[in-house]
Amino acid sequence: MTDAFERGMKVRREVLGDDHVDRAESSKTDLDRDFQEFITRYAWGEVWSREGLDRRERHLVTLAVLCALGRDHELEMHLRATARTGVSREDVSEVLHHVAVYAGLPVANSAFRLAREILPQVPGPAEHLEDPEGTP
Incomplete structure (x- = not known):
């Protein structure tokens, strides 16, 4: 594997947790194996590993983009990871x-x-967590 893949896997595990990554890795198929490795190399190994924003800041941007695009499945995954990057409920x-x-x-x-x-x-x-609708 490439340096970007190894770096990406390390960052991915730090952000999403070993359990999540292990489940994702074990569910790869021939159809999506290359795509999953691409995500690990590029998103996690290149973008999430860049200097300039710390993990917390990068995670806040990610949450905002996923919310804005209505990508609830990915948003759920990243909400579950907030404690690992120092993102508070506030x-x-x-x-x-x-x-x-x-x-x-x-x-x-x-x-x-x-x-x-x-x-x-x-x-x-x-x-x-403040509720803008005012419902419990």
Whole structure:
């Protein structure tokens, strides 16, 4: 494997956790094996490994983009990883508020619902996730 792949696998494990990466690796098929290796090399080994933004900052950007695009499956995965990158529940709330202004209320509402479901399962400080709809 290439240096970028090895670096990517290390970063991917640090951000998403060994359990997630092991499950993903064991579920690769002939159809998507090359694509999964591409993601590891390029997204994790090149982009997530760049200097300029720390892990927390990079993760905040990732959360914002996934929310804005309505990519709930990937957003869920990254919400589960927030404790590993120092992203707090307050950070998530602020990002989703910001996305609401620039990408629209519907995607932010959807992301808040997902965050309220996922974040209580994530180890970390018991912070209140503000609900813009005012519902429990």
